[in-house]
Amino acid sequence: MNAFLTTAIFDPIRIPLDRWIADFVNWLSFNYRPTFQAMKRPIEVILQGVDGLLQATPPIVFIALLALLAWRVAGPKVGLFTVVAMTLVGMMGLWTQTMTTLSMVLAAVLVCVVIGVPVGILAARSDRFAAGLRPVLDVMQTTPAFVYLVPVVMLFSIGTVAGVIATIIFALPPLVRLTNLGIRGVPDDVVEAAEAFGSSEREILFKVRMPLAMPTIMAGVNQTIMLALSMVVIAAMIGAAGLGVPVVEGLNALRIGVAGIGGVAIVLLAIVLDRITQAIGEGGRRGRS
Numbered sequence: 001m002n003a004f005l006t007t008a009i010f011d012p013i014r015i016p017l018d019r020w021i022a023d024f025v026n027w028l029s030f031n032y033r034p035t036f037q038a039m040k041r042p043i044e045v046i047l048q049g050v051d052g053l054l055q056a057t058p059p060i061v062f063i064a065l066l067a068l069l070a071w072r073v074a075g076p077k078v079g080l081f082t083v084v085a086m087t088l089v090g091m092m093g094l095w096t097q098t099m100t101t102l103s104m105v106l107a108a109v110l111v112c113v114v115i116g117v118p119v120g121i122l123a124a125r126s127d128r129f130a131a132g133l134r135p136v137l138d139v140m141q142t143t144p145a146f147v148y149l150v151p152v153v154m155l156f157s158i159g160t161v162a163g164v165i166a167t168i169i170f171a172l173p174p175l176v177r178l179t180n181l182g183i184r185g186v187p188d189d190v191v192e193a194a195e196a197f198g199s200s201e202r203e204i205l206f207k208v209r210m211p212l213a214m215p216t217i218m219a220g221v222n223q224t225i226m227l228a229l230s231m232v233v234i235a236a237m238i239g240a241a242g243l244g245v246p247v248v249e250g251l252n253a254l255r256i257g258v259a260g261i262g263g264v265a266i267v268l269l270a271i272v273l274d275r276i277t278q279a280i281g282e283g284g285r286r287g288r289s
Helices: 009-015 018-056 057-076 076-091 096-123 126-144 144-158 160-185 189-198 201-238 244-253 256-281
Strands: none
Touching: 009 160, 018 076, 018 096, 018 144, 057 256, 076 096, 076 256, 096 126, 096 160, 096 201, 096 244, 096 256, 126 160, 144 160, 144 201, 160 201, 189 201, 201 244, 201 256, 244 256
């Protein structure tokens, strides 16, 4: 058969991209491993602080506070669901793992907000920067979650902190994109009115653009939380703690019950966080209705 009609046509021009990627990651690990280990420290401090606080909080107190928040911003139905959902999590014997997962999500989302919102604002202010950022976000968002695990392990070792770092990389793009979209979506006439009253660029950003873009930004936070929840489960494969542990153990040992309760706890936590962040993004209108 003619070589042009088969995959043999690629043999003379095959690109060793796998070796190039491996060499690059090995080079980074060999030359800059202390730098990457130092980058872990702030995330480790945040994670330990949040996890320590959540683990030290009595379950009854935590459920009451979370239900009160859900009731105030999303209404009594969501508040009641929060009580039922978190009580079921505790009755399944997964309270400690759930608090660890929640601390991982909160730490990852906090870092994503600190990085993603300013980057999104810069993208909204500069078309050139936005154009250069777009392919980077495309790669981050379309790369399969499992692909992040190998370089993260090589650069940051294994453990919960490494899992949070992988989660940050995976969950960051929606926040950057929606912050950019929200800032760009502010009506020009509103900005022109602020300029006519003598407002500075800083005042326009923080008193006009940011408040009007907040629903879109909060939608980005919501999407980041959902992606973070999905990633922290996968991160259990590199030694991260939390609800991913029973899921991975159930998968490895074919213990469907263990994996099932882990999955149910993740779903319940995801619904609670989703409803609360959606309502906050809508300005708490549900809670006032």
